[in-house]
């Protein structure tokens with residue numbers, strides 16, 4: 001199923017002079033999450049206005065995220081193993097084909113092979129080139145960034161909170177090194193995260209973020225990266241991606257803090273719902289949703 005994505009309000013030849021982009025033209029495709037069976041939203045990579053997972057096709061690369069009602073997917077919570085397996089099965093995904101890493105808010109990315117360990121070492125991102133494998137990270141306000149190289153068909157997924165911002169470039173570099181990925185052939189999706197509407201942080205963190213990723217000025221792809229005392233994780237990542245030559249970015253517009261279908265560390269506190277973000281080749285006709 002496709003998300004209700006909307007004609008882009010921003011895109012095309014925005015002026016971001018001085019950012020050193022290889023190609024000035026880029027496209028942002030905003031969308032909202034549509035949940036199915038209340039447990040799963042899935043969405044496509046989009047390139048030149050076309051979803052790369054056309055509805056009706058039997059199998060295609062796709063991105064997914066679990067809802068709060070699917071339960072926490074945290075790898076630190078024993079009961080979550082059941083939630084994850086139930087969710088994978090509902091997507092038609094064999095739990096034995098799923099790769100994860102032990103997330104530590106780093107900028108480390110693992111280049112995986114089908115024979116790599118399925119629960120990997122400390123890292124916050126993974127790439128793989130295998131149509132039978134799936135990558136999963138958990139998020140609850142942090143930003144999941146999904147990447148797909150339309151030429152090599154390799155894909156990646158990173159967990160990018162304020163501390164790990166920049167990890168998306170590590171993933172791209174690894175894709176270039178391993179698969180000769182060209183950034184202009186990459187489709188990216190910036191998934192749901194806490195929006196700049198709700199992400200106020202302390203002054204020191206604002207300053208650090210501003211120094212590294214850009215401040216309140218400038219016509220960056222998504223506008224300012226810092227807004228008063230709030231950070232915009234998606235704007236920072238969009239800027240990094242566009243700067244690196246990526247031209248096609250789908251943008252989830254749902255804020256985890258405000259949308260109660262979503263897990264949010266800030267809203268829910270210590271018993272927060274970690275959502276699973278997943279990427280891989282999904283087979284819609286094999287899905288068995290039953291919660």
Ligand SMILES: [Zn+2]
Nearest residue numbers: 195197198255
């Ligand atoms: Zn918000």
